[in-house]
Amino acid sequence: MTGGPDHTPWPAADAARYRALGYWQGQTFGTWLTGLAEAYAERTAVVGVSAEGGEQVRWTYAELDDRAHRLAAGFVERGIADGQRVIVQLPNVAEYVPVIFGLWRAGALPVFALPAHRRSELTHFAAHAEASAIVTVGEHERHDFAAEARAVAGDVPSVRNVFVVGEAEFAELAAAEPKELPDPDPSGLAFLQLSGGSTGMSKLIPRTHDDYLYSVRESARICRLRPESVYLVVLPVAHNYPMSSPGILGALHAGSTVVLSPRPDADTAFGLIESEGVTMCGVVPPLAAAWVQAAARTTRDLSTLEVLLVGGAKCARELAERIEPALGCRLQQVFGMAEGLVFYTRLDDPDELVLSTQGRPISLDDEIRVVDPDNPEASSDDVVEPGQAGALLTRGPYTIRGYYRAAEHNATAFTPDGFYRTGDLVRFHPSGHVEVVGRVKEQINRGGEKVAPEEVENHLMAHPDVVDAAVVGMSDDYLGERTCAYVVPADGAEPAEAELRRFVRERGVAAFKVPDRVVLTGEFPTTGVGKTSKRELRALLAAQAKNG
Ligand code: OOB
Numbered sequence: 001m002t003g004g005p006d007h008t009p010w011p012a013a014d015a016a017r018y019r020a021l022g023y024w025q026g027q028t029f030g031t032w033l034t035g036l037a038e039a040y041a042e043r044t045a046v047v048g049v050s051a052e053g054g055e056q057v058r059w060t061y062a063e064l065d066d067r068a069h070r071l072a073a074g075f076v077e078r079g080i081a082d083g084q085r086v087i088v089q090l091p092n093v094a095e096y097v098p099v100i101f102g103l104w105r106a107g108a109l110p111v112f113a114l115p116a117h118r119r120s121e122l123t124h125f126a127a128h129a130e131a132s133a134i135v136t137v138g139e140h141e142r143h144d145f146a147a148e149a150r151a152v153a154g155d156v157p158s159v160r161n162v163f164v165v166g167e168a169e170f171a172e173l174a175a176a177e178p179k180e181l182p183d184p185d186p187s188g189l190a191f192l193q194l195s196g197g198s199t200g201m202s203k204l205i206p207r208t209h210d211d212y213l214y215s216v217r218e219s220a221r222i223c224r225l226r227p228e229s230v231y232l233v234v235l236p237v238a239h240n241y242p243m244s245s246p247g248i249l250g251a252l253h254a255g256s257t258v259v260l261s262p263r264p265d266a267d268t269a270f271g272l273i274e275s276e277g278v279t280m281c282g283v284v285p286p287l288a289a290a291w292v293q294a295a296a297r298t299t300r301d302l303s304t305l306e307v308l309l310v311g312g313a314k315c316a317r318e319l320a321e322r323i324e325p326a327l328g329c330r331l332q333q334v335f336g337m338a339e340g341l342v343f344y345t346r347l348d349d350p351d352e353l354v355l356s357t358q359g360r361p362i363s364l365d366d367e368i369r370v371v372d373p374d375n376p377e378a379s380s381d382d383v384v385e386p387g388q389a390g391a392l393l394t395r396g397p398y399t400i401r402g403y404y405r406a407a408e409h410n411a412t413a414f415t416p417d418g419f420y421r422t423g424d425l426v427r428f429h430p431s432g433h434v435e436v437v438g439r440v441k442e443q444i445n446r447g448g449e450k451v452a453p454e455e456v457e458n459h460l461m462a463h464p465d466v467v468d469a470a471v472v473g474m475s476d477d478y479l480g481e482r483t484c485a486y487v488v489p490a491d492g493a494e495p496a497e498a499e500l501r502r503f504v505r506e507r508g509v510a511a512f513k514v515p516d517r518v519v520l521t522g523e524f525p526t527t528g529v530g531k532t533s534k535r536e537l538r539a540l541l542a543a544q545a546k547n548g
Contacts, residue, residue, distance in 0.1 A: 007206040008402030024210035030105040037065035040255040048094035048260030071102025074173030085129040089113040112238035119508030133161040193338040196450025204404035219246035225254035232281040234264040240338035266294030282309035284448030312448030340399025357433035366396040393419035447479035465493035485515035
């Protein structure tokens, strides 16, 4: 079935089934928060540093609800409603939570940029989504977010407003008189997430109220969140993982308290674990490793911590084994993707499965196929023998059927029968638990941050001294992988590594995409058909690493 011009809806029969099974409950984020505010009114919903006042604030569910109502009215007064896209680029500040609910209640679609994103990425998101506004902060961690957003607004004509949390105009928005607003369609789009990307720039991922809330409710249940739980966010809050696995939304669903940490380092996080009695937190493997080391020396009391979720990149067995003894909490592995599908180890799974697998899917109706990894066009029927490694395909009640405004890309990213090609190489255990064993997609996973080689190559090739570039992952003890750029210089040119790195950074890209290493070379090894052989480049790097 073909969709509208912007996104690909689920076929009607599937949608009807997901409703009949109670997965899609016909609720929007706005009405959902209203229900939570009724059930948990005086409980603490959000603890975090305010970008407006600079001090730590604590908001109850009733206060959060009121702030979201006011912001919604303020957005609507400024013409932001009716499915308009609004880029939200906020660090881990308290206002993030009311802002996204305010936008949802206004009927707008947040586009979740990360604080690391810079002008080239923001311009791309704004132009592709035809965003009408940007919500951001002023100066933060030595970067002027407001100036950058205004520059993007200058480049992208659709962007009419830049709201800066902490400036007078935002304060006016936030003080608007709440008013009755029409509830958007729960089966319609709620927001756009960003894909890690493999070809070119990040794609936009359209998620609906219905499908996302289903994954949120189930995540809260699987992670056993309850009103007494305290969930700490250390990763960038707008990423899909701390958003919903179980994340801030899962925690709110259970009536728990969300604590936003401005930084992920152990000193800051351990301080908050002690002072707020944190029970659960989600991290990426390099952070887990840093915390394990720091825990040996800390004087902080971490005894309230019950569960540490680890995901975003593969958690090595050696690391997995250290977590429970070092931090005194249960390890829970999570393997998810902003496109939908999420696996969790369950809290009562046998230790061996918790240490060696990335868990089981959320839903009984997550359809999973493991197909021929050597054929990028493998159909959902080309399945490998049970227990063999293959490429993971999936479709289900909370996995998208297509990227936003990306018909051409969708033709290869999805099978004709609607399975998403995750690009992950996996193997299933007889228990139904998955083990991620590699990747078939062209992507580098730099400690959970995803880098699309082609995007970085394009930046490098814009340099006058560069005729060709190939970016590959090199294995790294701490981050799992780092990026290495092989560069063919123009005749007679010898650009310095530092110069090329500076050049990429100044093109306006997230710092994690700037190549960790640059190697000048005369030519690239090629495949049989004359394409650059990244496999050989990776092998070269691996051999060099081995020879020290
Ligand atoms: C999460 O989401 P994304 O969209 O940034 O990245 C998804 C990709 C997956 O396709 C896989 O390649 C990788 O990240 N990944 C893992 C993993 N978790 C994610 N690879 C190996 N082991 C894991 N545990 O990263 C994300 C979204 C929701 C929850 C958790 C992570």
